[in-house]
Amino acid sequence: MTIATTYEVLLAVMVLGLAVWIVAARETFAAAEGFVAYGLLLPLIWVRLGSVDVALAEAAIGGGLGGVLLLSAAARLRSTEMAVAAARPGRTLHLTAAIFSAIVALSLVAVVLFLPEPAPTLAPTAVENSAATGLGNPVTNVLMAFRAMDTLLEKVVLLLALVGIWSLAPEQLWGGRPGPRHEADPRGVLAFLARLLCPLGIVIGLYVLWAGADYPGGAFQGGTILAAMWLLVMMAGLTDAPEIIRRWVRLTLVAGPGVFLVVGLGGLLLGNAFLAYPAAYAKPLIVAIEIAMTLTVAATLGLLMAGPPERRV
Amino acid sequence: MSVALDVVTIVAVSGGAFFFLAGTIGLLRFPDTLTRLHALTKADNLGLGLIVLGLLPQAASVRDGLKLLAVWFLVLLAGATVSQLIARVARQDGPPG
């Protein structure tokens, strides 16, 4: 057992221990806290697997935003704990579920141990075709050029989720501001943190977007950091959540998929296929799409976290 | 020269790990929220600081070293703020019964 393998085994044991805690903890709030720690340890596994872009995305979206979402939901639902705990299913269901889960887990273990050798891979194909875009980061190449259709549809899925959340508002509150009014002390600690951290966070978010062309990073990771800064400023009471009926909100939300669609249709009309980038303009087009995408991802993730509109003023 | 740097790294990182251990034991064993926060800040400030200090000689360039220091600064900022906020709520709730 080398040191590297020992480290990996310890990391896997810690992560699985946290997963057991999340499933078995008594209070939901404690389970949500465990989820934040889980979302921050998983990226270490992703780095060991050589996927630094995924590690950044998992830390920001899974651990960061997901953790905040579930923690705040657990806090709001605290009063239902006792009532629901009375509805725990009986022993037979627990046993059946345990056996079923064990069967699924064991089949996956068998899959892992009998994966084909030599491993099939698309890495050579991705590297061969990377001259088409001129970007240095192979994952960005795949996201923005080779599987650009998936990324476009993913933006649309984000928008649909947001529309789904907005549709939960009562009729008379449609178009209002999401979330409660945060009345933090403007000279307090949280406001200080927001004032100090926000400019730093914006610079870091934009840097992650820009560096994603050649190094690990990208539009999703950068957009998530920007969304987190926006949420921090809203929580510190330094700005209020926007009314969702405002035009600039709507424009920012559709900017990403909109630019993507326009470039794609341009590729159809001027090139040879939907989302085909002309070779000379590939990199500027991709950068333009990524900038629009970052703004949209930041706005969408921020508004997803804020929830349905709760007040008019 | 590089042996001396490695020794510095090992000593500093081990010191940092000790403070993390102490902070975790404090988190688990101290009786109430305020004392636990006190233990946690030792882990944040001293533990992470010593680890970053130990990793500085191994950094590939000055810019990487500055990034490590920036990480430490950001964790300090977040830790200090959150400790203040939690302590405020703990004080409002009053001492445990």
Added chain:
Amino acid sequence: MSAAIVFGLCAAVAVGLGLYGLITDPQPLRKILAFNILGSGAFLFFGVVARRGAAVGLGGDPVPQALVITGIVVAFAATALAVALLLRLFEATGAATLSWDRPLDAPDDPDA
């Protein structure tokens, strides 16, 4: 025992744990948490496949990595929608479950 095998086993156990929590816990928020664990285990599988596809100087096959990034974002969007539905249910009925036999102290369905 390469990294791929260690984390592949970790992914399998995470999927099993998430599935167990999803089925047995009566509270919807705990189901959502378990579902996230299940999803992260499934993504780790992609990561294992990506790691095994390391070739031509890259640390891993970039295609599964891109799929996982897409998956993480979509999973978060679905979680946000699920949590919003749950909070709306709580606001509308005062209970956090869909169970027919509600506990005695939950109010009757007040119109939102």
